[in-house]
Amino acid sequence: MSPLDRIAADLDELTAIRRDLHAHPELGFEETRTAGIVADKLAGWGIEVHRGVGRTGVVGILKGRGLSDRRIGLRADMDALPIEEATNLPHRSTVPGKMHACGHDGHTTMLLGAAKYLSQTRDFDGTAVFIFQPAEEGLGGARAMLADRLFERFPCDEVYGLHNQPNGPYGRLAVRRGPAMAAADFFDIRIVGRGAHAAQPNRGVDPVVVQAALVQALQSIVSRNTDPVHSAVVSITQVHAGAAYNVIPEEAHLAGTIRTFDDGVRAMVGERMRETCAGIAKAFGAEVHVEIRDIFSVLRNSEVQAQAALDVATELFGADKVDADPEPKMGSEDFADMLLAVPGAYAWLGQKSGAALHNAAYDFDDSIIPLGAAYLARLVERRSAAGL
Template identity: 60%
Template sequence: MPVHDRIEAYRDDLTAIRHDLHQYPELGFEEHRTSALVADKLAEWGIEVHRGIGKTGVVGVLAGKHEGAGRIGLRADMDALPMEERTNLAYASRNPGRFHGCGHDGHTTMLLGAARYLAETRDFAGTAIFIFQPGEEGCGGARAMIADGLFDRFPCDEVYALHNAPNETPHRIGIKPGPAMAGADFFDIRITGCGSHAAMPDKSRDPIVVMGALVQALQSVVSRNVRALDQAVLSVTQAHAGSAYNVIPEDATVSGTLRYLDAEVGTLLRDRVRQICDGTALSFGVEIDCDIRNVFDVLVNTESLVDAYADAAGDIVGPDAVYRKTKAVMGSEDFADMLNIVPGVYCTIGHAGEVPVHNPAFILDDDILPVGASLLARITERRLRPDDSA
């Protein structure tokens, strides 16, 4: 496979870095050890380092050896998931309740590999910006970095990212032009009724009964309010109430997520959820507080740059292993927030293994580390190509 020879030469180093990160996973905005390792590696390779961007984010800045004003951003996420690992790997998580079950340890390693290669060669005209982002898993890490002046302090003309894909053909790179991943909101609905002895339900306004009716009503939103040709998801994922067998509780909570590929559909979903909450409260004579907050915007790949990323990918895995996806996915990714400000593209890289991400048995295939590193390096070289080599 035509990964960069120099990157292939330190394949073992990349694997060692990934295994180290995997053993010490950290949640969003708690990536202190991870960001320190990243910063130390960048500094070791002679890259200008900026720490504490968006709390625990790290940015590296590297000038090429050729003159040029172009600035390309490369981004990787660093956080882990709040779940137990069930892989039995020799390098399994040593932090209870923390697991790199989405492969962010691999993404971080790939960007470090690209940074090392570009620092050693510097065969580009302009500046490479290495963005190591905290808190991607619903914590708003991209927004935190942006609010902390990410693109004001480190302007980028374009920005690129990638994600591992265990359910796709190994080393096959997929790109979806335009809307590629769903926007997402999280919601928490608190029902306040009136508690009583379970043997005297007439003295109560039972929040559990209200919760059942509310959940059922919410399931009608997508099927009866969203246009059939639009994609949307409403999932109730948590329901909490009660503490004893003989007590009707005072309150109950329902939580979940909304997903959509169009901002207007997102507005429709939010409006209908609030209307259902208001109507249910009136119907049952209880109070219902509905908190809906946007967590991810729709990820929209810049169509004019898709060919550029695909061509770079073709240099690494061959043109036949690069394809245009025709369907968006309802999963979400906060790289979308960066793409709202700077044009760019997000892709997936297939790898061995059939266990999906966010599963306690998920295992990242280390064989894609040089592939991802080479892709990030190659798009930088292509987009910051010196005039005399165009």
């Protein structure tokens, strides 16, 4: 029996796990309930469990029947988002202001499905390493696990990750060789002017005017400073200033994100942002303080492991359900940092059409659980073979 058929037989059980996780979302580094469920399931299937890796992460270790010393890592993320759910599903979030709007409940469940199957069959050489990561949503969960010596304590020769893709096509797995997802920096810009009565703007330095000038000027970094053949995005996502109708405030604040694929472009955008802020500050007689934080690295899939992922997907789903050349994504993913430490590949699995990721109406498509779980399990069976 193929892993797809065998895992499909457990779909009701796995769906129940996924919907329970969905109903009880936890934000990054708060995944104590989720981690407890994961650890208990793994232990119940006879898998060696390590808790508290990178604060709330869980790692499971399972040895196969063969004598190979190869170790294959599989990773899923567990955290939810600070979003008020807008669905009316029976399994909707029970926690106000929190929901699984990115499908991490489904990713966790797919990895649990792969772990259960592998624990029952043990039809592989070497060792499977199941990595359940906290805090993927911009809080540095991968870096926390790496700082906790993840790959020193649990060595892996290769590591693989998987994400759902709500715009489909249904059941198609996409893997891009090389740079596949963008790096991301988050920035905060604090503008300090001089407060005054709104009827006497000449007595102050209006930080809102400076703020407006910066919103416009920063967009020229992409349109006029970035080589057109390279991708870059500068998005201002927060604008804050003032608290009264008749007061020019003392300070204003801008925040947002920078997305790039190239280290040189990334450095240039940061430098031009600081230069632009300094120039506008001087022009208006204000102070402008810039903080830019490295949040995500560029996600780069290794050639060999990307091909291995494509081969496994072709075997399981058929060549017509595999995309070997998807467009790179300007979105970011902190699995990138694990790929800097260990070669591997990150894939996208299409599900039925519906609300987009990070949308309050989003819900994971449970019917793809066996597809993702079988793909992850088969990677272990194929890639753990001696002599690779």
